[in-house]
Amino acid sequence: MTLAAARERQRLKRARLAIAVVFCAHGAVTGSFATRIPWIQDHTAISAGQLGLALAFPALGASLTMPLAGRIMHRFGARSALSGLLSLWTLALILPSLASNMLTLCGALFLMGNAAGMSDVAMNALGVETENKWGRSIMSSLHGMWSTGALIGSAGGTLAAHLDVSAPLHHTIAALLLTAVGLAACKRVLDIHSAPEEDPPPRFALPPKSALVYGLIGFCAVFAEGASLDWSAVYLRDEYDSSAGLAAASTTAFALTMAVARLAGDRIVDRFGPVRTVRGGGVFATLGGLLVVAAPHPLLALVGFGLIGLGIAVVVPLAFAAAGRSGPNPSQAIAGVATITYTSGLIAPSAIGAVADATSLVFSFTLVTALALGLVLGAGVLKSARENPPGELAPPAEGAEGTRQRAHSQHGP
Incomplete structure (x- = not known):
C-alpha cells in the first residue's frame, strides 16, 4: 500500500468513526426524550389519549420537511448541513419539557420532528457515501449505533428520573452535551459539495x-x-x-x-x-x-x-x-x-x-x-x-452528476 493510499484509508477510518458517533448522538436524543414522557404528561396535565395524539406530531413534522434536506445539503455542503441540522435536533430536545399544555406540546413535538427528519436524511446520505468509499457494508452498524445511542439516552433518562431531576434541567444538560459531541464528530465526516452549475433539488418533490x-x-x-x-x-x-x-x-x-x-x-x-x-x-x-x-x-x-x-x-x-x-x-x-x-x-x-x-x-x-x-x-x-456495490462506484457520468462526483473528491476532509 502506498503512503497516499494509507493516508486515505486512515482518513476514511476517521470519517467512519465520526458518522457512527453522529448516529449515536441522534439516537441518544430519542432515548433521552422517551424516558421523560411520563414527566411531560404530568406537567402538561393531558390524558393518555391526548398524549397519543401529541406523539404523532414528531413523525408528521419529520415527513413534511425531510425533502428539504437535499436542498440544504446542496446549498451548504453535506458536512455543514449535517452540523447545523444535527444541532437543531439535539437542541430541540429541550422544547417538549418546556410545554405547559396540549397545544404547546404539539407545537414543540412538531418542531422536534422537523429537525429529526432533516438530520436523519443528512446523516444517512453521508453514511451511504462513507460506505461507498469504505468498500464494505457499514449501514447496519451505523443504525446499530443509533440504537446504542437510544439505549444510552434511556439509561441517562432513567437515572435522572430516579434522582427526581426535572425534565427541563435533564434535557438542557443532555442537549448541550450531545450538541458538543455532534459538532465535534461532524468535523470529521466526509463532505459533498455540489458543482456551482448543478441545479438544486426541488424543495418538495x-x-x-x-x-x-x-x-x-x-x-x-x-x-x-x-x-x-x-x-x-x-x-x-x-x-x-x-x-x-x-x-x-x-x-x-x-x-x-x-x-x-x-x-x-x-x-x-x-x-x-x-x-x-x-x-x-x-x-x-x-x-x-x-x-x-x-x-x-x-x-x-x-x-x-x-x-x-x-x-x-x-x-x-x-x-x-x-x-x-x-x-x-x-x-x-x-x-x-x-x-x-x-x-x-x-x-x-x-x-x-x-x-x-x-x-x-x-x-x-x-x-x-x-x-x-x-x-x-x-x-x-x-x-x-x-x-x-460499496467500493465499486460507477464511473463519473458526463454533465452535472459527473461534475458533482469530481467536486466531492476535491472537498473531502
Whole structure:
C-alpha cells in the first residue's frame, strides 16, 4: 500500500468513526426524550389519549420537511448541513419539557420532528457515501449505533428520573452535551459539495420510483418494529395474563436482539448480500410472528418477539443504502424512503390498536406476521442496488452528476 493510499484509508477510518458517533448522538436524543414522557404528561396535565395524539406530531413534522434536506445539503455542503441540522435536533430536545399544555406540546413535538427528519436524511446520505468509499457494508452498524445511542439516552433518562431531576434541567444538560459531541464528530465526516452549475433539488418533490420500491420493504419492517415495541408488553399481559416484569421483558428482548443484530449485520451483509440477508431475516421475523400468535406459553411468545427484532433489524439500513445508490440524487431518494418508513412508524401502533378493538390482538399480530412474510417475498428488489456495490462506484457520468462526483473528491476532509 502506498503512503497516499494509507493516508486515505486512515482518513476514511476517521470519517467512519465520526458518522457512527453522529448516529449515536441522534439516537441518544430519542432515548433521552422517551424516558421523560411520563414527566411531560404530568406537567402538561393531558390524558393518555391526548398524549397519543401529541406523539404523532414528531413523525408528521419529520415527513413534511425531510425533502428539504437535499436542498440544504446542496446549498451548504453535506458536512455543514449535517452540523447545523444535527444541532437543531439535539437542541430541540429541550422544547417538549418546556410545554405547559396540549397545544404547546404539539407545537414543540412538531418542531422536534422537523429537525429529526432533516438530520436523519443528512446523516444517512453521508453514511451511504462513507460506505461507498469504505468498500464494505457499514449501514447496519451505523443504525446499530443509533440504537446504542437510544439505549444510552434511556439509561441517562432513567437515572435522572430516579434522582427526581426535572425534565427541563435533564434535557438542557443532555442537549448541550450531545450538541458538543455532534459538532465535534461532524468535523470529521466526509463532505459533498455540489458543482456551482448543478441545479438544486426541488424543495418538495415526489420520491423517485426506486425509493417507493425500497420504501415498501422498509414499511414492512418499521410496521413490525412499531407494533412490537408499543404492543409486545400489552400482548403478553392481555393474552397470557403475564406478570408486569415478564411483559416488560418482551419489549426488552425485542429491542436487544434488534440492536445486537444491527451491530453485527454488516458482516452478514458482506458475506451473503442484501437480498439473502433480508430474505433470511424475513424468515426469522415470520417465524417469530407465528410464535407470537400461536404460542401456548408466554415465554415462547417472548422468544417470538425476539425473533421479530432479529429478523427486521437490518432491513431499514439496507433500504437506505439501496436508495442512496439508486440514482443521481441520493438525498432525495433517501428522503423518500425515510418518509415512507416514518409514516409506517406513525400508523403502526394506532393500526394495531384499531384492529385489536375490531377483532383481537392475536389477529393484529397475524397482520404483522404477514408483513414479515412480505420481506421474504420482496427482498429481491434490493438486487438492483448492488449494480454498483460499496467500493465499486460507477464511473463519473458526463454533465452535472459527473461534475458533482469530481467536486466531492476535491472537498473531502
